[in-house]
Amino acid sequence: MPRLRLALAQTNPIVGDLAANSDQVVAATRRAFDAGADLIAFGEMALSGYPIEDLAGNAGFLADNHDAVRALARRLADAGLGELPVIVGHADGPFTPRLMGTSNAPTAIAQNRASVLHRGEIAASYTKHHLPNYSVFDEYRNFIPGDELVVVRIKGVDVALLVCEDLWRDGGPVARVLAADAGLLVVINASPFERDKDEVRLPLVTRRATETDTIVAYVNLVGGQDDLVFDGDSVVVDGTGAILARAPQFTEHLLIVDVHPAEATDSALPDHVVRVALDAAEKSAPPIPSDIAVLPDDRQQLWDALVLGLRDYVRKNGFRSVVFGLSGGIDSAVCAALAVDALGPDSVYAVSLPSRYSSDHSRSDADDLAERVGLHYSVEPIADLVLPFEQQLGLDGLAAENLQARVRAVVLMGLSNQHGHLLLTTGNKTEISVGYSTIYGDSAGGFAPIKDVPKTLVWELARWRNEFALSRGETPPIPANSIEKPPSAELRPDQTDQDSLPPYEVLDEILDAYITRALGADEVIAAGFDADTVALVTKLVDRSEWKRRQGAIGPKISGMAFGRDRRLPITSHPTKAH
């Protein structure tokens, strides 16, 4: 069997930044070339960024992509890298519209492609067949599907191409890859992280490798893009199911591995033959040592995903710093630790905003955290700002409580506007689920770092992060008191969250059933929860949809995040007719 030195580049593109993304491709290709690679593959849409959403309907944007991939091929050749076949994902178009219905309706004019660049040209181009249109994906809306298989013969090996979803569907192109008897299957992906996704993704890759007796090379993007975090975790599995190489998560990486795929037979004629002249490199290059990353602990994966999601949102949107209210509670403490891990303490500005109802420990716990992590810290008491509103408007009850949260938002947005900081909103998924927040108050902000983290998981991650620090001989960032004390919004005297809500352990389980698993209220009750509690919780969830629609985006880490993942009407009266 021939030896093929395979490089998988998990890059971190920015949607639409064709120049910067092309630079990433060239840089990684040079490294792979220097390492004697015979083939390099990048992730799905590595040139365009993913997801491009309705930019797929913009003819000018598509024409730019069409030109950019050709320019990239020429640039690689001009840089002396033209002999190395490069598989890169990109949008292409504009194509003749696929009819979508009414004469004035938008039509799909784009394709999602994997192109093989070689000797300054596009040697072959595969168009994704299966367009995911569930969860956060709108690809059936945005793309024209392909229906042809592409097999490229490189150094005597038939290499079949697939894009992401194509691998997941039984039948379709996977079945045809089997029939084509390829020696290597390269799948380029833009597969976002969610908790335990590696428990689905790796078994799938392994199953495809073993059922086709083919080496499968799976390359994924890395990086944060709005509410998605691509985790990398690129992997190569052989026909026996053995992992030959695996890249680390949440970081850019060039994975290089020598594989020994079956040689092509004449009976399986490829669509394209790429005649490479890289034999000199093969002979001189020493064998590549094994590079198999071990996935970290589940909680570290979650933490790393949140850090990368925050860092990339800040960086890719041109911010240099973040600001947020530091209350002494667990949510803002965890956000502070995430922000410092993502950006370094010098880019993090935390503001304590004590009111007349704030406890002493709120202030002291915030002080303690600020000192532990070394961020910029200031105090802006709000009592003198709140009082004039109360006197002028005569508010009481919930209106007066919300007033305090909104005055804090005015202060924080003032500092954000004055100094150019991105305002973070520190609410957790449990709060957002039941609407336990003040709109235009504590929900104000451009990014929500723990939007998809339920309260009980916030605590768990805080404990894990402190233990992680201890294991490395560092100061635990989060004050123990912030973790241990009962949570309170502190908007009236002696208030605790449990005045209004069930215990968080129970609440999070009900929310998981109702939101993540989409069970009906009846089914949640049947699963063993108190009927009145379920009725309360589901009512609160349904009624706060309007608030969530106006909420900041934040990184998805679960199977059902708020936002594009869960699209529900605001106006809705779910009742029974019988």
Add this chain to the structure above:
Amino acid sequence: MPRLRLALAQTNPIVGDLAANSDQVVAATRRAFDAGADLIAFGEMALSGYPIEDLAGNAGFLADNHDAVRALARRLADAGLGELPVIVGHADGPFTPRLMGTSNAPTAIAQNRASVLHRGEIAASYTKHHLPNYSVFDEYRNFIPGDELVVVRIKGVDVALLVCEDLWRDGGPVARVLAADAGLLVVINASPFERDKDEVRLPLVTRRATETDTIVAYVNLVGGQDDLVFDGDSVVVDGTGAILARAPQFTEHLLIVDVHPAEATDSALPDHVVRVALDAAEKSAPPIPSDIAVLPDDRQQLWDALVLGLRDYVRKNGFRSVVFGLSGGIDSAVCAALAVDALGPDSVYAVSLPSRYSSDHSRSDADDLAERVGLHYSVEPIADLVLPFEQQLGLDGLAAENLQARVRAVVLMGLSNQHGHLLLTTGNKTEISVGYSTIYGDSAGGFAPIKDVPKTLVWELARWRNEFALSRGETPPIPANSIEKPPSAELRPDQTDQDSLPPYEVLDEILDAYITRALGADEVIAAGFDADTVALVTKLVDRSEWKRRQGAIGPKISGMAFGRDRRLPITSHPTKAH
């Protein structure tokens, strides 16, 4: 040819309120029965409400719908209406999941159906074939398509059923209707209003009627549902293209018309035969007079759509009143007039919030409007509320300007919370396009009545509304000075909008090209606009995507509204690589 007395009921359902929606069906069916109708048809999803979005993935919700349509059939029979065939749209399920990809991905388990209820049972059920997945529609995400045609023989006439999008696609079920040689084609629809849509919809219905030489009965929902406004405009067209009956827009209506469809021949055997016993009614009922509504002026259609969208959002979400800031400017004046038209003056609370930069005319124009329309009016000066923030935080420039807008939002949300009013945000589409608003300031609110109305159209509608009042001998609601004066945010001395923005006439044309027609910046320049202006405007549009994501919903009246209609990344650097 037999005479068939046909009733089309354009009802206004609420998503998920199966009990109330069933009541609407029963009430309209009784009226049709009493009028001697042989057949009544309701809109798409008239029983479930439309769109149900991801409720389609909730097994319990679907089971409720499945049961509700059966209960409705029995209830109609119990009410003595069982002999009258009723065509009603509804969701059904849960069905075996349609595989959508990954093993843990959501799967479609629902169908979008038109069922024929007769004698207490479901006599036939048609499942929508073509699932729109463009613009605001996500039906491919949510539904399993059908592939069978349903033809029902009623009083000797073969009646074919289609649902909405099925009518728009060439080929598919429309072609099979032609082959089936039906005498009557009933199409049930949930077709949202947009400007000039009647110029597309009626010609389509006419074309289908003439190309199949069949009477086409097109019945649409009416009413506001979140950001959509269904306009009714149900219509019956015969095989020569003549309009036999047409319902008015924007109001519930029962349209009854006698039609004379071709008698069924034995060669075209129907799928179902509904044996009716209504001949006595036919003989006794006198002929029905012609009922052909004339569509009003384009601007009145727009105004009526905005009024209905606002009224139904308020009503269906359980609010009894609205509040908003009345600045004396044109946007809040138009919103005030819309709110009074939608809800009556007694449900409308307007607040003047003068700052130290507010001009005298701001106050006097607001006073004038309040008097003209008779709404509740109060004044809350903000200078004393703003000052403490300025003193404590030392803000200047844009941060200080935004501060004033945010203090106003705190006041308005305080009043909203205290009194239960829904806060309206009065920004227009032009502002929202270029981000010319303060987030958590003037953009705060639960509903945005003129979100999809460009500034130049705001003026046009204001003038039209005043002329309309004069034509009816009423007081024009909007002060002439609010229409005539140069627009200003009044956040600093002598500010006008044109300090920061191109003239609105130019700006709105550029925005129409870039947003509604999705042209690239190059193409907009090529259409004759100044390159620097286009560069500024497109940059402002792209940069304010994050604000739009947090914006309130408002009624869609254009072909490209912000929200579900236009899905773009926040993080995006559209650059050229060449």
